[in-house]
Amino acid sequence: MKVITLDYPISAPITTKKVILTLGFFDGVHIGHQKLIKDAKLIAEQKNLPLMVMTFDKHPKEIYNNDHKFVYLETEREKEHKMEKLGVDYLVIIKFTKEFSQLSPQDFVDQVVMKLKADTVVVGFDYTYGPKDIANVENFPKFAKDRFKIVVEPKQAIDKIKVGSTYIRKAIQHGNVELAAELLGQPYETSGVIVHGFRRGHKIGFPTANLEISDSKVLPAEGVYATRAKINGKWHDAMTSVGYNETFKTNHGLTIETNIFDFNEEAYGKPLTLAWYKFIRKNKKFSGIEDLSHQLDQDKCDIKQYFYKLKN
Structure with missing residues (x-):
């Protein structure tokens, strides 16, 4: 072409x-x-x-x-x-x-x-x-x-829903990434470079890749999502949080943080592509690190079950 x-x-x-x-x-x-x-x-x-x-x-x-x-x-x-x-x-x-x-x-x-x-x-x-x-x-x-x-x-319509870019943008902005994927013909993707975060996830057993955010692309609504992450040319199941770190006292703006399953390599500066599959839950403020860690364990379990059913 x-x-x-x-x-x-x-x-x-x-x-x-x-x-x-x-x-x-x-x-x-x-x-x-x-x-x-x-x-x-x-x-x-x-x-x-x-x-x-x-x-x-x-x-x-x-x-x-x-x-x-x-x-x-x-x-x-x-x-x-x-x-x-x-x-x-x-x-x-x-x-x-x-x-x-x-x-x-x-x-x-x-x-x-x-x-x-x-x-x-x-x-x-x-x-x-x-x-x-x-x-x-x-x-x-x-x-x-x-x-x-x-x-x-x-x-073109699906279940009386007009297939249009404006409607898809709104679906993503409301967290309905499953509908967006159906209308796009594939999961919505966000690409960027992994940047340094505050390494809070590492301290509680959930290291995250922090994705550099582009102002020009639609971002999903705040919350936790089942995603897949492409790094070093390979796709991995993952869970991604969009939002603000409300559990911690310092708040440094909107972030996209991804815990990539079965991946333990150093990744700063590397390109990352996220494919958004399913909204899991809204963000909330936890009473402390222990409550947060317990919820993340549950989120990871739920997302693994979701991908297992998707693939089988």
Whole structure:
């Protein structure tokens, strides 16, 4: 897969022949996105044309709503990895600037879609390319002017729940990582580097890896979770706490602390990926270290039972 980052205006076509073009932001590349891209890939194979996905370097809400604290389901690199697995030939990332946001629907089609040499454009039922009352799927043919074909994917839903990135973000923020995994098609993942903590877990028999937190990705609600941790290229069952150290007198902000089962190596500075499987319990303040240790023993037992049932 070739990844191409473009500034607007697009100076020249980037392919020598026409493409099957899929449009969207695709945060999370959830099961709805996957269905759309797989259907576009079938069209590409039938027409013997490359499949191109066009997205943006930032969510349009960052510009339209001046929302610089917008949180994402995945990083750009994570998105690229998923697109490649789906058989995308070209991933085009346009820098979403103030100037680009002010394009009229007609200019978007003329100066972007046509410059990308679309033979067929595949979009979701709710795709917009400007003000949604004008730049919607219903009006797309008017701006296309028969210069390319348009295929519209219907709404994807599970148990009447619309599969959408906004809904998945809310599910994660409320701790419903199981629903998020169902809609994403895999457990939600958080990656970072292991940093130094206060080594309190070591003192009570539960050493933890403290994950560096990224402000740009959605974090699960505070609580204890069944997770799997990937370190040194290998996955381990684990339990992870998101929250504040309320049992101890000092409080140094929100932390993600993971006790990795069957792992005793030094890990500071190493990359770690967490896959979030199940919310176990809310955080609470304990009367002391003994009560905390007893609860952690129970949490570990519950999580081991959960993974045993999951695997058998």
